[in-house]
Amino acid sequence: MHKRILLIQGHPDAAQGHLCHALAAAYGAGAAKAGHEVRQTQVAALDFPILRSQDEWEHGPLPPGLQQAQEDIRWAQHMVFFFPLWLGDMPALLKGFLEQVARPGFAFPGDRMHPLAKKGLSGRSARVVVTMGMPALLYRWYFRAHSVKSLKRNILGFVGVAPVRDTLIGMVGDPERLALDKWVGALEAMGRSAD
Numbered sequence: 001m002h003k004r005i006l007l008i009q010g011h012p013d014a015a016q017g018h019l020c021h022a023l024a025a026a027y028g029a030g031a032a033k034a035g036h037e038v039r040q041t042q043v044a045a046l047d048f049p050i051l052r053s054q055d056e057w058e059h060g061p062l063p064p065g066l067q068q069a070q071e072d073i074r075w076a077q078h079m080v081f082f083f084p085l086w087l088g089d090m091p092a093l094l095k096g097f098l099e100q101v102a103r104p105g106f107a108f109p110g111d112r113m114h115p116l117a118k119k120g121l122s123g124r125s126a127r128v129v130v131t132m133g134m135p136a137l138l139y140r141w142y143f144r145a146h147s148v149k150s151l152k153r154n155i156l157g158f159v160g161v162a163p164v165r166d167t168l169i170g171m172v173g174d175p176e177r178l179a180l181d182k183w184v185g186a187l188e189a190m191g192r193s194a195d
Contacts, residue, residue, distance in 0.1 A: 003194040005031050006076035007040045010083030010094035014044035019131050019172055019180075020082040026184040027080055027129075030191025039076070041069045043097045050096045058104055070101050078125045078194050079161070081151075084172075085132035085139070089147040098155055107159040119160025126156055127195065128166045129187070136170030165195065 007028055011020040024040070031038045047065035051057050062070060073079065083090050101107070107120040128148055132139055139145055145168065152164040167190070171177040 002035045002037065003031075003077045004037045004075055005039070005191075005194055006072050006079045007038065008079060008081045009040065009042045009044070010081055010090060010097070012044050012091040012093040014042060018084070019169075020084060020129075022180075022184060023129055023131070023169070023187045024080070024082045026187040027191035030188035031194060032191075034192040034194070036191070036194050039072050041072055043094055046097065048097065048100050051099050057099065062103065062106075063100060066097070066100050069097070070106060073101060073121070073124075074106075076124060078127075080127045080129065080190075082129045083131075085130055085147070088143070090130075090151065102155065102159055119158070121156075122160030122162075124161045126161050126164045127190065128152065128156075128164065129169070130166065131169045131172045133173045134170055136168035139170065140168055 005028075007024050009020060009024050011018050028038050028040065046069065048063040051060075081094075083094050086092075089095075102121075105120075109118050109120055128151060130148060145166070148166050148168070152166065156162075156164050167187075169178075169183055
């Protein structure tokens with residue numbers, strides 16, 4: 001069965017020369033070859049302010065630069081997030097994007113967030129692809145992949161996105177240990193299966 005897939009590029013540098021961009025391109029190519037519909041959102045190319053109050057989040061207007069991104073999320077059946085691990089977490093620009101688009105009335109029905117309320121993004125699945133300089137096993141087992149768990153449980157799961165799988169790619173600064181061809185192939189295969 002073909003799916004509608006949204007690739008969300010969370011690398012804060014809009015230049016296309018980063019590993020996150022190559023991985024997203026591989027996933028998108030695999031998905032397109034398999035007949036899935038693919039859209040892309042480049043967070044670094046969007047114009048939006050950072051939220052500064054709860055009132056602004058609950059009642060302020062969605063910035064015009066994010067309306068298409070919200071429509072693409074609404075359209076998607078499966079979302080794939082790509083970002084580098086920065087200071088142990090997702091880059092601030094991606095977090096700011098998620099805060100802006102996941103507002104009451106969109107990610108939560110009604111005008112307020114409530115943990116037991118109906119989830120506004122139910123029926124969607126996701127994959128989180130994170131690159132990092134440290135070994136991925138070290139991040140997963142010693143650091144407990146805390147930021148990825150937070151994204152999966154406290155953001156995506158909270159608004160109804162499930163299941164959420166992750167792919168952690170370590171040692172990106174060491175080309176000999178990275179095995180880039182292996183990862184590009186793996187992401188292309190994930191794209192074909194919309195996983």
